[in-house]
Amino acid sequence: MTTFRRPLGMRFWLITLAAVVGMLVTASLGRWQLSRAAQKEALQAMLDARGRMPAMDGRALLSLPPGGTSEAATLVHRVVVLEGRWLPEHTVYLDNRQMNGRPGFFVLTPLQLTGGPAGVVLVQRGWVPRNFQDRTQLPQVPTPQDQVVRVAGRVAAAPSRLYEFGSGDTSTGGHGAQGSSRIRQNLDLAAFRTETGLALAPLTVVQTGEAGGAGDGLQRDWPVVGAGVDKHYGYAFQWFGLCGLMALLYVWFQIVRRFIRPRSQPAP
Template identity: 80%
Template sequence: MTPLRRPVGLRFWLITLAAVVGMLVTASLGRWQLSRAAQKESLQAMLDARGALPAIDGRTLTDPASTAPEAQQALVHRAVELQGRWLPEHTVYLDNRQMQGRPGFFVLTPLQLAGPGAGVVLVQRGWVARNFQDRTQLPPVNTPMGADVRVQGRVAAAPSRLYEFQGGNSAQGSSRIRQNLDLAAYRTETGLALAPLTVLQTGPAGEAGDGLQRDWPVVGAGVEKHYGYAFQWFGLCGLIALLYVWFQIVRRFIRPRSQPAA
């Protein structure tokens, strides 16, 4: 009984090369997903640590020492408590923003901090649905007046930017409905002594009597998704290896037992 061997040609080496490349690519993608999961876990640990710290006040955000990039990064996601009065005449509505899968506006209003010489903090107050019959109509948002407004939230960077065509309305001072908002341009437009960071107001919907929803996305979530993707990529890598071994080695170089010897 001698094994049946088929001649090895160019097709065999091309398939071998394709299998090796496929296994390397899928294995690399699996490792990348694992690294993304590790980054998310590290970010979540950092968020938990910062969440356990005492809440800061508005003066910390407006302190000139907080303008350095390193100082700003250290304050992001910290709990914060603000006290002051709203400046509703400078309210901005960011368009095409979603919350729980529904499109609408993010409502941003500056808060003048209490105390002489205090600065201003831009507060991302929440989300409100829009009127699809009249896209230029502003939804009603109740803004409490007075100098004793208290806001609880967490420190955040500038609002995320969405794609907009050239000549969009992000820089138009006459429009309260905008696609994006640049803090530096907004500071120049309003003349306010804005802090370099913003605040995401927290709390259940309607807690402040403004009718806004505040179900902000959870930062650092999605670790299980990355592990699932990694499992899929590693599984595909193993499948490529298994198919290659079976069709290109076992069936090619090993003669079935039922076949008689030549």
Template identity: 75%
Template sequence: MTRRQRPVGLLFWLIALAAVVGMLVTASLGRWQLSRAAEKEALQATLDARGSLPPVDGKALLAASADEGGDPTKALVHRAVVLEGRWLPTHTIYLDNRQMQGRPGFFVVTPLQLESQDGVVLVQRGWVPRNFQDRTQLPQVQTPEGVVRVQGRVALAPSRLYEFQGGDSAQGSSRIRQNLDLAAFRTETGLAFADLTVLQTGKTDAMGEGLQRDWPVVGAGVDKHYGYAFQWFGLSGLIAILYVWFQIVRRFIRPRSQSAP
């Protein structure tokens, strides 16, 4: 006597439709992650190529800022740079709640008046810890006088953190700020800042003015997209396996294999 086979009804086709849709959606998401990985690989190749180019100087930064056609500043981001000029310590800003190696503190930002050129570049000089017992106390940062030579890489303006309305960045008299608006800072100081800033690199001991400069390594983050793609494709395969087992093997194949003569 044969085992009775369950009839195919509406529920069977609804489950089949849901399985097909689920596989198509997850497979599409996996392909999208692969396309994002390809874009990031192209970006990483661009970053690597820029890092191997000769350093630019202050003249190139000012020229990119003055050019109104297109966006030439993007072509200089992550390029090595060497500047010569004089620090303007009276306009030093301490950006609060910034981390380096997991420790909270300040990013120290000081304008550099370029030598032999009528222009100023904001330099993100490094990181210093803050005094948590007296949050208004400014850390001791050495600022050399005279002409200095600054090495680093070109960067956009410091990233913005969440800030309540009326925060420190809106207070021109405060040297400790949550964020720094470049246009507002130009108006506040009257200095002609370039549109790009510089992340200073170099020694982090006493010769580094007491600043830590372990900036994050520039990367496009390709690996995470491959990881996401693997997860989406794996989920698509899992849906297919579960559907075949429960809707086909257990419904059609197993009853036939268990039939009695």
């Protein structure tokens, strides 16, 4: 009995090339995900630092130009305390918004600031369930109109946009029933500023507590602000795991079985 080793043919080199390319690609993708995680960690650290900064008032928001600039981005997630009067006649209900897995409305009401420069800030007050038996019925949200309230929250961009059918006319909201024009799928701050004639700040405020201690029945279980660092570490683990799997399979089938444990065949 003599040991017979198969010659290295084109198939062996093609498999080797494919394995090397696959390992390089997956390792590169894993490193890229690690770099993204590092970027997100820096972003998360910045957001956490903003959240620990002293609370500001509405003057910083009102000083921003209507179109918004890079300066506006530096205020997002800052803690803010506002004093003013609600403008309930301009309350808007954003439809198809979820909180704790339940569909309903986000309630947005402009707040006319007092005790400083004249201006208005749109406040994302909270979430309320909708009436599914009468989808045009507006929920009752207690809103004192002539009372100065104190609103604590954090600065945020405009509410995220959802896909909507039709022209997306925010003046009608796609409904024809009386009063249902206040039910909308999305809200553009610039268009709302033009529609209402209010001197709206280019950023909104997400309310995090009761205004003036008065209960309004709104839920404020807002999602925790995060940069999604863990997601990138998970992706990196998957890519590196795939790279290691390809390396193990290549070593076993192309090296161990071919060279270390060769098949024995009788000599001719």
